[in-house]
Structure formats: structure tokens, C-alpha cells
Amino acid sequence: MVPRWLVALALSVGIARAQFGTIVGVVVEQSSGDPIVGATIRLGGLPHGAVSRRDGSFVLRRVPAGNLTVLVSAVGYHPTEQRITLGSGDTVRVRIGLRVESIASQAVVVSAARRVQSIQEVSTSVSLVDAEAIAERGLTRLDEVLRYVPGVVVTGSQVSIRGSSGFSYGLGSRVLLLLDNFPVLSADNGDMSFDALPIADVERIEIVKGAGSALYGTSALGGVINVLTREESPSPELRIRALGGLWTLPRFETWRYRSDPPRLGAFDASTSGAFGPLRLLAAGGYRSDESYRDYNDSRRWYSFGKVTYELSSAAQLRLVAQYAADNRANWLNWRSLAYATLPPLTTDTTDRIDSRKLLLGLEQRTIWSPALFTILRGSIFRTWYTNTVPPDSSGHVSADATQYNAELQASYQASDQLNVTSGANLLLNAVESPYTQGRRTQAITSVYAQAEYRIRENLVATLGGRLDNVSTEPTAGLQLSPKLGLTYRISERMSLRASIGRAFRAATVTERYAALRFAGFTVGINPALRSEVGWSAEVGVLHTAVLGGREWTFDAAAFVARMENLIEPQFVVDTTAEIRFVNITRALLPGIEITVRGWLWGETIGVESGATLMAPRDLVEHATLRFRHNVQWNTRLIVAPLPRVQLNVDYRFLSRVERIDERIVQLGLVPDGDARVPIHVLDLRLLWDVPVAVPLRLTFNVRNALDYYYAEYIGNLGPTRQVSLQAEWRLR
Structure with missing residues (x-):
């Protein structure tokens, strides 16, 4: 029986x-x-x-x-x-x-709610950069890509979304960075490694603006950037991209550190295909840049791989691997404004930085029933670097940092009206470095849940939260990050959104325990640092209108963020260069953001423009917040005069930074450190799809075509004019 x-x-x-x-x-x-x-x-x-x-x-x-x-x-x-x-x-x-359509329309996102959504269903602002925009501009690093996104400002190695960050030499990012949903902020400094990302194989980059800790936890104080690589092709494919160019010589004689123009180059190759239930993507590349500044040259290599195996019709296993190496000069700041392309005379120009990054990520997706699927995700992200100064010298720096991440996420469709996303996460940072006095660890454990309820066919409410426990907090390390959102779809062409949420950023291992000499400063430890916290809210509208027979997309948002316990470097005594990271700043960041995109005169001229206006305030000093731009404006024009030919024009404007840290200038640490002007950058590109058997696109690119000079941050001249030619082949 x-x-x-x-x-x-x-x-x-x-x-x-x-x-x-x-x-x-x-x-x-x-x-x-x-x-x-x-x-x-x-x-x-x-x-x-x-x-x-x-x-x-x-x-x-x-x-x-x-x-x-x-x-x-x-x-x-x-x-x-x-x-x-x-x-x-x-x-x-x-x-x-x-x-x-040459101008990307934002229709599908996965990062805002950790699941696939139409852009009209998202309750927060999301910007998207697709592969076409990256390739057309000849960009090779993430920071270069982000400079063209409304509301995003890149200052050196620091990324700020809607004023969330200023400038702190890259320490403690207030924006979380993900690669294919795996976290890739370094375990020691909590900074972004721009060169560790396979930009040539990116399908799109999603930038979620505003507090993101309700789903993503620490570091999502200002938002989340998710770099999503392209899916493996079901049929054999080979892509090759080669770029060569130069930096034009500056107009001022004292800025010319060499007689011939410095050169740069890049090469990327990737292949993809499928073998039964197995799909593969393998890529690699090299970059070389002699730089527009003396003692700022670099050589970078990277490799990237993605393997997907269909275990069954209901289960999928994916492996992601990334390795990058970077050998570069250890540039810090200029000698003076008169010699803006030269390092200080006391610089040891034989000192170089050698850094490596390794990501291994494994993800399993399982569909258990029509209502339930789970994602089990684990990753290791290791960064290690050293300079060429002998280990027994005071100028030696080195660190070996590893981040371990494990997460279980479940999505449950309880009914046609209710979807629940929940999960648990363990993040462990382990750092071994002389400047942290040996091995330091930081563990963050968390649980989260978010429910989306469709009140009516066109009205969706989102309610969620995340509870994190930070092991390095001096007192109770619990952080609760709730979020509430609403989306109302007035019609197929218009939707309204509103959201409010709390976020936090745990102090990094370096901010707490580092004791070293850096950039002319003596840095002291402060184990008593508390987490940065903040609330952000926004209301927005997304509308698609038909003008002149073509679709135009308009997006507008009003936002405000209030942040407390912001960690800033503070001079222990105003007359010395000894600093310590402390919780000192409270800030208020209100603003508005408007973007528009569409075509004029058929498909002859395309327009894509976005402006962000802010009034960032330091609530402690009752003044403008340091290192912030009040106005940002990005505009792109696409002119298609002939079949297969396009002319692209990009214009970027940033208003003059009103306040910097005056003590750096007063102490003479950076000569002419207060030199700053508004930023105007004009880029020109000519694209030609060559009619040959093998698909070939040639791009002639002139970045900063007017050779406009500006200081990007204290004592650092922004990129000057760059001219390059790029060729792309795609064989299928």
C-alpha cells in the first residue's frame, strides 16, 4: 500500500x-x-x-x-x-x-525595492545610465560616468547624492555601491574603488536617491548605486573596444611639465555564450594614463567573469568574479596654483601605490511556489594596497581588508494586492594594517522587511524597515531604519510619488582606529565615534507627454534631508595639523530636481537635461555646508544630421563651492587651497556607425573642449582637455 x-x-x-x-x-x-x-x-x-x-x-x-x-x-x-x-x-x-531611440527612457529598475519594477511604481527618485550612454562618451571608470547624472557630484574619490557628502579624501562613503547586487565598499575605509568595476560590460547603472537603509543598511545614507552587468548572451558573441588619446598641453607655461602631450589608452574585450544550461561571460581590460599632471600617471588591469547555471526550471546558480590591479603615482595636491600640474617639492616621486581588489560572489535563486521565491547571496570583497616606501619608514602605508557578506532574501506574493520582501544579512569587515595597530573587525547583523500593498489599481503604499546591530558602536549599536512610500498612477503617462525614510552609516574601521600621517596631517584614533544618522523625504511627479508627435519625459522632485552626527575631521588644536574624526556636524539639505528628455523635429535633435538646486546648511555653525555646490546642471544634445552619424554635446555646470575648510589654508598645508571657481565643462563627440560587414562604431571624443580650468577640490586641478578616438566591434 x-x-x-x-x-x-x-x-x-x-x-x-x-x-x-x-x-x-x-x-x-x-x-x-x-x-x-x-x-x-x-x-x-x-x-x-x-x-x-x-x-x-x-x-x-x-x-x-x-x-x-x-x-x-x-x-x-x-x-x-x-x-x-x-x-x-x-x-x-x-x-x-x-x-x-537614442535617448534612454527609464522604464525598469531593480534596486529601489530589491525586485523588478516599472519606474512608475517606485516611490523614490531613480536615475539610470545605460550601456549606450557609457560607450558613446568613451568612459572607462565609474566616477566618470556619475559626473553626468543629475543630483550626483563626484569630488575626487567621493560621491555625493543630493549633497549627502562633501570631501574627506575618500573616507566613509555615504553612498552604498553594489556590483550585481553584491556590496563593494572597502572594509577599511568604506570607500569606492572606481577602477575595480567592468564598465565596458555594464548593462545599466541604477542610482537610487535618498535614504536607502530600510533595505540596504549601512552606508546608504545618501542613496544606493547598483552597477548591473549585462546578461550572458544565449548565442556566441565577441565585443572589443579600443581607445587612444592624449591630453592637450595647458596654456600656461608653468603648467607644462613635459614638451609633448601626455597619452592615454584603453582596451576591453569580452566574450559570451551558452552551453546547454550553462551561460558564460568573460571580460578583461587595460588602461594606461600618463595624466595631465606630473606624478599622477596610472596603469590598471581588470578581469571579470559571470557564470550562470540553470539547476532546474525553478532554480538558478550564478557566480560573479572580479579582479583589478592598479599601479599609480601617489598624487595628493598641487605645489601651488602657479604650478597646478606639479606636486609639492617635498614629494617623493619614486613612491607609488600598488592596490588590488578581488570580488567573489555566489547567488542562488529558487522559485518555491507561485507566491514565493528566495535569493541566497554570499560574497567576499578583498582590497589590499601598499606603497613603495620601505616598511620601516614613517611614510609607509599598507592595508589588507576583507568584507564578508551573507544574505537571505525572500519575496512573497501574499495576494494580488500584497507583496512582502524580507531578509537577513550578516556583514563582517576585517582589517589588517600597521596604522590600525593590528587586526580590527566590525560585524553588522540585520533583518529587514518591506510590504507593498496595492490599495487600488493605481495606488500603492510601501511600508518597511530594517534593524541593524553594529558591533563597534561605543554604546547600544542598534539602528532602526523605517521607510514609508506612496505611488499614485494618475494615468498611463503620469504618476506621483512620495516617500520618507531613515538611514545611517556606521563609522569605518579607519575612521575609528587609524593613527598615521596622511596628506600632511597627523590622524589620531577615536573609538568613541557614533554612527551617522539622517532622515530624508521627497515628493515627485513623472510625466510622459507627446509633443510634436514625439514622446517627452518630465520628472520633478522636491526633497529634504536632515542629518546628524556627521563624521568630519576636526583639528585637535587650531594651530597644528593634528586631526581626529569626530561626530560634529548637523545638516539640513533641501532642494529640487528637474529632468527632461525628448526629441525635436522628428529625430533630428535630442535633448536630455537635468538641474538640481540646493540650499545645504550646517546647523551647528549656522552657515552653508562645506564642500557643496548649490546648483548643478547637466545637458546633453544629440544631433543626427545623416544616417549612421551623430553629433553629441554634453555641458556640465556646478556652481562655485561657497565654503571649504579654511583651517587647511590657514595652516599652509595646501598653498592656494582656497582657489575655486564655478565649473563649466563642454564635451563634444562625433559617432559614425561604419557600414562594414563587422559592426563597427568609431567615436571621436573631445572632453572639456574649451580647456576650462577649475579646482575640483582643495589643491587639485580638474581634468583639462582630452582628445580621443574609440573603436568598437561587436561580432555575433
């Missing part, structure tokens, strides 16, 4: 199978009907995804039955969404047409 439990199990499996279906489709160009290869297909709120093959076809198996939203995007096309109804055990066939 068959045991009852076996009969019950068989019945439950049969019922579960009956609750799933299959989607078979094809993606084509809307006007010509030609198949689109490499389009990304996702399902709203679900982990399913696919990439279209050579003939544009795709298959999504084991899809929960019910009403679904299919989200489709591809580089160079306007993304779209299509609603379908899938019955239990059925197969639905769809044909999806995409319209050619």
Missing part, C-alpha cells in the same frame, strides 16, 4: 506544477520587424529573466499563473511593458516591438 504522505506529496507537486505556465515570445524592431538580439526580458516583481537570441526569440519557464507585466528593454531602443494573463499549465505567445 502506498503511504499517505507520498500520495500527498505527489498531489502537492502536481498542483504546484499546474499553477505555473510558460511564456514564449519574440522581440522585434517596431518599424522594420527585424529581430532584436540581446534584448532583456523581465517580469515585474518576479526573479524571471531572459535575453533574446539571434532570431529575437525567448522563453520564460515556470512562470506563476496570473496577471503579469512583461518588461522589455534593449540598448538603443525605447523600453516597453506588456500586460498578459497566464493560465495554469498554459503557454502564452507574445510579439513585442521596440521603437528605436
Whole structure:
């Protein structure tokens, strides 16, 4: 006799199978009907995804039955969404047409709520940079990419979203950085390693603005940046990109540290393909830059790999590996404004920095039932660096830092109206360095949950929170980060959003325990540092209008953030260069942000423009917050005078920084350190899709075409004029 439990199990499996279906489709160009290869297909709120093959076809198996939203995007096309109804055990066939469009429209995001969403469903502001924008501009580092995003300012190695950060030589980022959803802030300094990211193989970069700790925990005080690499191609593919260029000689004789223009170059190659249930992506690249400044040259290498294995129709395993090496001169600041491209006379120009970064990430996605799927994620991110100064010398620096991350995330569709995302996370930072007096560790454990409830068909409420425990806090280390959001879809073309949330950033190991000489300063330890905390809120509107027969997208937001316990370097005595990191600043950051994109005169001239206006205040000193720009404006024009030819123009403006740390100037640590002006940068690009058998695009790029001179931060001249030629091949 068959045991009852076996009969019950068989019945439950049969019922579960009956609750799933299959989607078979094809993606084509809307006007010509030609198949689109490499389009990304996702399902709203679900982990399913696919990439279209050579003939544009795709298959999504084991899809929960019910009403679904299919989200489709591809580089160079306007993304779209299509609603379908899938019955239990059925197969639905769809044909999806995409319209050619050079200006990216923001339609699909995954970072705002840790699941796939249409942009109209997100309650916070999100900016998106796609692969086309990165390739057209000839960009090779993340910091270069972020300079073109409204509301984002890059100061040296510091990234600020809506004024959340000023300048602190890269220590303690208030913006969380992810690579394919794995955290990649260093374990010691909590800083971003721009050169450790495979920019040539990025599909898109999502920038979530405002407090993000409710889902992401520490460091998401100002927002979250998620760098998402492209999916592995289902058919063999080879991509090659080569770039060569130079820095033009400056107009001032005292700035010319050499007689010939300094050169730069980059080379990237990647290949992708599928072998049954196994999909592979492998990439590597090299960058060399002699720099517009003396003793600022660099050589960088990187390799990147992604392997996805379909364990079954309901389970997927993915491995991500990244390694980068950087050998560069140890530039800190200029000798003086008169010699802005030369280091101080006391600089040891034989000293070089050798740094390495390694990321290993493993992720398993499992669909347990039509209502439940889980993601199990683990990663190791290791950074180590040293300089060439002998270890027994006072100028020697070195560190070996490793971040261990483990996370379990679950998404449960309780009903057609309610979706719950929850999880648990363990983050361990381990640092071994002479300047931290041996080995230091920091553990952060957390649980989180967020519910999205559809009150009405066009009204969604989001309520969530995260509880973190920080082991290095001097007192109780618990941090509670709640969030509340609303989205109201007035029509298919207009949606309103509002949100409020709390965020925090735990002090880094370096900020607490570092005792060293750096950039002319003596840094002392402060184990009593507390976490930075803050609240941010915003209201916004997203509207798509048809003007002159073409779609225009308008996005506007009003926001405010209040931050406390901000960690800043403070001079122990105003007459010495000894500093210590302390919780000293309270800040208020109100502002508005407006972006617009669309086409004029058919598809002859495209416009993409964004402006951020802020009034950042230091509530302790009752003055403007240091190292902030009150106005930022980015504009891009695309002119298509001929088939296969485009002229792109980028203009970036940043208002003059009103306040810096005057004590650095008063102590004479950086001569002419108070020199600062508004920033005006004009970039020009000419793109030509060469009509040859192998798809080839040539890009002639002139960055800072007017050779405008400005100080990016204290004692540091911003990049001068750069001229380059880039070639891209794509073989399928």
C-alpha cells in the first residue's frame, strides 16, 4: 500500500506544477520587424529573466499563473511593458516591438525595492545610465560616468547624492555601491574603488536617491548605486573596444611639465555564450594614463567573469568574479596654483601605490511556489594596497581588508494586492594594517522587511524597515531604519510619488582606529565615534507627454534631508595639523530636481537635461555646508544630421563651492587651497556607425573642449582637455 504522505506529496507537486505556465515570445524592431538580439526580458516583481537570441526569440519557464507585466528593454531602443494573463499549465505567445531611440527612457529598475519594477511604481527618485550612454562618451571608470547624472557630484574619490557628502579624501562613503547586487565598499575605509568595476560590460547603472537603509543598511545614507552587468548572451558573441588619446598641453607655461602631450589608452574585450544550461561571460581590460599632471600617471588591469547555471526550471546558480590591479603615482595636491600640474617639492616621486581588489560572489535563486521565491547571496570583497616606501619608514602605508557578506532574501506574493520582501544579512569587515595597530573587525547583523500593498489599481503604499546591530558602536549599536512610500498612477503617462525614510552609516574601521600621517596631517584614533544618522523625504511627479508627435519625459522632485552626527575631521588644536574624526556636524539639505528628455523635429535633435538646486546648511555653525555646490546642471544634445552619424554635446555646470575648510589654508598645508571657481565643462563627440560587414562604431571624443580650468577640490586641478578616438566591434 502506498503511504499517505507520498500520495500527498505527489498531489502537492502536481498542483504546484499546474499553477505555473510558460511564456514564449519574440522581440522585434517596431518599424522594420527585424529581430532584436540581446534584448532583456523581465517580469515585474518576479526573479524571471531572459535575453533574446539571434532570431529575437525567448522563453520564460515556470512562470506563476496570473496577471503579469512583461518588461522589455534593449540598448538603443525605447523600453516597453506588456500586460498578459497566464493560465495554469498554459503557454502564452507574445510579439513585442521596440521603437528605436537614442535617448534612454527609464522604464525598469531593480534596486529601489530589491525586485523588478516599472519606474512608475517606485516611490523614490531613480536615475539610470545605460550601456549606450557609457560607450558613446568613451568612459572607462565609474566616477566618470556619475559626473553626468543629475543630483550626483563626484569630488575626487567621493560621491555625493543630493549633497549627502562633501570631501574627506575618500573616507566613509555615504553612498552604498553594489556590483550585481553584491556590496563593494572597502572594509577599511568604506570607500569606492572606481577602477575595480567592468564598465565596458555594464548593462545599466541604477542610482537610487535618498535614504536607502530600510533595505540596504549601512552606508546608504545618501542613496544606493547598483552597477548591473549585462546578461550572458544565449548565442556566441565577441565585443572589443579600443581607445587612444592624449591630453592637450595647458596654456600656461608653468603648467607644462613635459614638451609633448601626455597619452592615454584603453582596451576591453569580452566574450559570451551558452552551453546547454550553462551561460558564460568573460571580460578583461587595460588602461594606461600618463595624466595631465606630473606624478599622477596610472596603469590598471581588470578581469571579470559571470557564470550562470540553470539547476532546474525553478532554480538558478550564478557566480560573479572580479579582479583589478592598479599601479599609480601617489598624487595628493598641487605645489601651488602657479604650478597646478606639479606636486609639492617635498614629494617623493619614486613612491607609488600598488592596490588590488578581488570580488567573489555566489547567488542562488529558487522559485518555491507561485507566491514565493528566495535569493541566497554570499560574497567576499578583498582590497589590499601598499606603497613603495620601505616598511620601516614613517611614510609607509599598507592595508589588507576583507568584507564578508551573507544574505537571505525572500519575496512573497501574499495576494494580488500584497507583496512582502524580507531578509537577513550578516556583514563582517576585517582589517589588517600597521596604522590600525593590528587586526580590527566590525560585524553588522540585520533583518529587514518591506510590504507593498496595492490599495487600488493605481495606488500603492510601501511600508518597511530594517534593524541593524553594529558591533563597534561605543554604546547600544542598534539602528532602526523605517521607510514609508506612496505611488499614485494618475494615468498611463503620469504618476506621483512620495516617500520618507531613515538611514545611517556606521563609522569605518579607519575612521575609528587609524593613527598615521596622511596628506600632511597627523590622524589620531577615536573609538568613541557614533554612527551617522539622517532622515530624508521627497515628493515627485513623472510625466510622459507627446509633443510634436514625439514622446517627452518630465520628472520633478522636491526633497529634504536632515542629518546628524556627521563624521568630519576636526583639528585637535587650531594651530597644528593634528586631526581626529569626530561626530560634529548637523545638516539640513533641501532642494529640487528637474529632468527632461525628448526629441525635436522628428529625430533630428535630442535633448536630455537635468538641474538640481540646493540650499545645504550646517546647523551647528549656522552657515552653508562645506564642500557643496548649490546648483548643478547637466545637458546633453544629440544631433543626427545623416544616417549612421551623430553629433553629441554634453555641458556640465556646478556652481562655485561657497565654503571649504579654511583651517587647511590657514595652516599652509595646501598653498592656494582656497582657489575655486564655478565649473563649466563642454564635451563634444562625433559617432559614425561604419557600414562594414563587422559592426563597427568609431567615436571621436573631445572632453572639456574649451580647456576650462577649475579646482575640483582643495589643491587639485580638474581634468583639462582630452582628445580621443574609440573603436568598437561587436561580432555575433
